[in-house]
Amino acid sequence: PPRGCYAAEEAGERTFRCSQAGLSAVPTGIPNDTRKLYLDANRLASVPAGAFQHLPVLEELDLSHNILAHLSGAAFRGLAGTLRHLDLSANRLVSVPAEAFMGLQIQVNLSANPWRCDCALQEVLRLVRLAPGTGTGIVCGPGARADLVGQEFLPLAGEEELCGTGWGGAQRSTDVALLVTMGGWLALVVAYLAHYVWQNREETRRPLKRAPVLP
Structure with missing residues (x-):
């Protein structure tokens, strides 16, 4: 030894x-x-x-x-x-x-x-x-x-x-970015659905046009 x-x-x-x-x-x-x-x-x-x-x-x-x-x-x-x-x-x-x-x-x-x-x-x-x-x-x-x-x-x-950045922190930053992106897409989908529902409600409220009377 x-x-x-x-x-x-x-x-x-x-x-x-x-x-x-x-x-x-x-x-x-x-x-x-x-x-x-x-x-x-x-x-x-x-x-x-x-x-x-x-x-x-x-x-x-x-x-x-x-x-x-x-x-x-x-x-x-x-x-x-x-x-x-x-x-x-x-x-x-x-x-x-x-x-x-x-x-x-x-x-x-x-x-x-x-x-x-x-x-x-x-x-x-x-x-x-x-x-x-x-x-x-x-x-x-x-x-x-x-x-x-x-x-x-x-x-x-x-x-x-x-660990906001660097080893370990990079993974957490990536996770946060992914969550933010997913949240943004979800907000867009919700906004589209809300607009679609509102537009359809407006359509149903409009009075129906009467068909012309034939001579």
């Missing part, structure tokens, strides 16, 4: 620990039967695409207390059927791509990051379950909108829609 890392059996689970190992990248040589992987308290700045796809039974992943500032949209590719717990707390994340969590059935800790509190984060919260007791730790950082800095994000996300 990489220096500072070791494999162990913990509660009957194959575990691989690389805590405080001075790592600056996701290490190679992790046994592919690993169920719990601890990469916490290192110097990881990013997680590239497919970083863990060679771990087909991975259930728990701890990336807390690093310096993560970037997460690939395919960072957890290959883990959709297995990963259950993910810890991203105490990093430098300001935003994460929602697609990184698509298809995952996970419980995640997102606390203690300087979040921008944007649409992407709102979309992520629609896709995941938060680890118990960690929601209050999701706070808007210096890069957030001025009126949001220092505020807890969960109450804000419940009150304000941040």
Whole structure:
């Protein structure tokens, strides 16, 4: 195993620990039967695409207390059927791509990051379950909108829609446009029917012309 890392059996689970190992990248040589992987308290700045796809039974992943500032949209590719717990707390994340969590059935800790509190984060919260007791730790950082800095994000996300445009918001915009178009067509149909009924009523009110009397 990489220096500072070791494999162990913990509660009957194959575990691989690389805590405080001075790592600056996701290490190679992790046994592919690993169920719990601890990469916490290192110097990881990013997680590239497919970083863990060679771990087909991975259930728990701890990336807390690093310096993560970037997460690939395919960072957890290959883990959709297995990963259950993910810890991203105490990093430098300001935003994460929602697609990184698509298809995952996970419980995640997102606390203690300087979040921008944007649409992407709102979309992520629609896709995941938060680890118990960690929601209050999701706070808007210096890069957030001025009126949001220092505020807890969960109450804000419940009150304000941040996805007017962009990922997720585009679909909602399309839906709204479709509804408006359908409403316009419906209004035209109603107007036509009303005009038709009114015209027919006028026709029925006109006196019938008498036929000319033949000599």
